[in-house]
Amino acid sequence: MTKFTIAFKLSAVLAACATCFTVQAAEPLKIGLVLPMSGPFSAYGKQIEHGARLYLQQSGGSFSGRKVELIIKDDTGVAPEISKRAAQELVVKDKVDILAGFGLTPSAFAVAPLATEAKKPMIVMNAATSAITTKSEYILRVSHTLPQVTAPIATWAAKNNIKKVYTLVADYGPGQDAEAQFKKTFTAAGGEVVGEVRTPVKNPDFAPFLQKIKDAKPQAVFLFVPPGEQTIAFTKGFAERDLAKAGIRIIATGDLTGEDVIDGVGDNALGIVNSMQYSEAHNSPENKAYVAAYYKAYPKDRPDFMSVSGYDGMQLIAKTLEKTGGDATGDKFMAAAKGLAWISPRGPISIDPQTRDIVQTIYIRKVEKVAGKLQNVEFESQANVKDPGKQ
Numbered sequence: 001m002t003k004f005t006i007a008f009k010l011s012a013v014l015a016a017c018a019t020c021f022t023v024q025a026a027e028p029l030k031i032g033l034v035l036p037m038s039g040p041f042s043a044y045g046k047q048i049e050h051g052a053r054l055y056l057q058q059s060g061g062s063f064s065g066r067k068v069e070l071i072i073k074d075d076t077g078v079a080p081e082i083s084k085r086a087a088q089e090l091v092v093k094d095k096v097d098i099l100a101g102f103g104l105t106p107s108a109f110a111v112a113p114l115a116t117e118a119k120k121p122m123i124v125m126n127a128a129t130s131a132i133t134t135k136s137e138y139i140l141r142v143s144h145t146l147p148q149v150t151a152p153i154a155t156w157a158a159k160n161n162i163k164k165v166y167t168l169v170a171d172y173g174p175g176q177d178a179e180a181q182f183k184k185t186f187t188a189a190g191g192e193v194v195g196e197v198r199t200p201v202k203n204p205d206f207a208p209f210l211q212k213i214k215d216a217k218p219q220a221v222f223l224f225v226p227p228g229e230q231t232i233a234f235t236k237g238f239a240e241r242d243l244a245k246a247g248i249r250i251i252a253t254g255d256l257t258g259e260d261v262i263d264g265v266g267d268n269a270l271g272i273v274n275s276m277q278y279s280e281a282h283n284s285p286e287n288k289a290y291v292a293a294y295y296k297a298y299p300k301d302r303p304d305f306m307s308v309s310g311y312d313g314m315q316l317i318a319k320t321l322e323k324t325g326g327d328a329t330g331d332k333f334m335a336a337a338k339g340l341a342w343i344s345p346r347g348p349i350s351i352d353p354q355t356r357d358i359v360q361t362i363y364i365r366k367v368e369k370v371a372g373k374l375q376n377v378e379f380e381s382q383a384n385v386k387d388p389g390k391q
């Protein structure tokens with residue numbers, strides 16, 4: 001080989017590389033969302049998609065110079081096999097860079113091993129069983145955990161003269177977490193759990209449980225069921241069987257009184273004290289801007305905590321790519337995402353670098369009518385709450 005051919009080959013390689021770098025920089029960022037878009041939990045998918053698209057629209061459709069493509073797969077709710085297949089297709093066929101979504105716990109558990117195997121970041125935008133983030137080093141969560149939102153309401157109840165509580169939870173991860181945390185915090189503060197029941201995740205009939213609760217005469221029932229039809233069925237049965245008239249009140253995590261479902265519950269929701277990370281009525285400039293933008297984009301829907309997780313999940317991706325210069329490769333992405341902090345519509349949040357779970361303010365709220373609309377009105381708060389399920 002002459003000096004000339006070597007120089008020629010070298011410049012050809014460099015030229016090819018230069019094009020390959022430009023192509024890579026312009027490569028779209030593919031985000032695959034696994035969400036319940038049909039079935040009894042389809043509102044979760046709708047809210048999360050709304051929030052995600054809103055953030056994307058506000059970012060001009062790209063993050064760090066990469067055009068963002070959202071690919072949504074419907075997993076229909078509590079159907080782990082469907083969630084798994086959807087995620088496999090997203091990774092293998094669609095070649096997504098990031099997996100996200102996950103409305104319910106069984107879906108997140110089913111996909112976790114795949115995130116590890118494919119080394120893909122997996123952003124959990126609702127599923128709230130504490131252990132989910134321990135199932136893969138590639139999982140980050142931007143929603144909440146049930147222990148995180150349960151401990152504050154248990155403390156509030158004990159401090160406010162509620163001493164005897166009956167717990168009713170859906171019999172799967174988040175319900176079991178809520179039950180365990182409530183009992184732990186409430187009894188440590190001097191309260192007594194006078195009865196407990198777990199209800200089926202799918203199509204529960206609350207009537208016999210409501211009667212049992214009434215007979216046990218607690219001061220309150222603490223409740224976690226996956227929001228939607230079940231929230232409406234429970235609160236309706238509670239009113240019809242006169243539990244409120246018997247002096248029993250409802251306390252809950254704010255999953256129960258999310259803005260997407262609260263109008264369906266109607267005035268039966270009035271006075272329910274609950275704890276959560278997001279309220280449409282949260283008084284901050286960031287939330288006012290969020291709520292206004294949400295109604296402009298989706299005039300028929302109210303923004304709830306799931307929409308904010310969709311929004312913050314996209315915000316987490318955007319902020320991480322700013323740090324990596326647009327690189328979404330699993331290990332680089334995860335290293336850059338840990339410890340990120342920003343102001344969300346819900347308040348200040350950060351990603352715990354140890355657990356990859358969200359750290360946030362939890363508010364105690366009471367359902368009231370504000371300008372004729374049912375709202376979760378915040379009246380106490382606790383800042384920087386980590387997931388007690390991992391402490």
Ligand code: PHB
Nearest residue numbers: 104105127128129174255
């Ligand atoms: C869950 O399945 O993990 C789940 C569902 C609805 C919620 C919270 C958690 O509001």
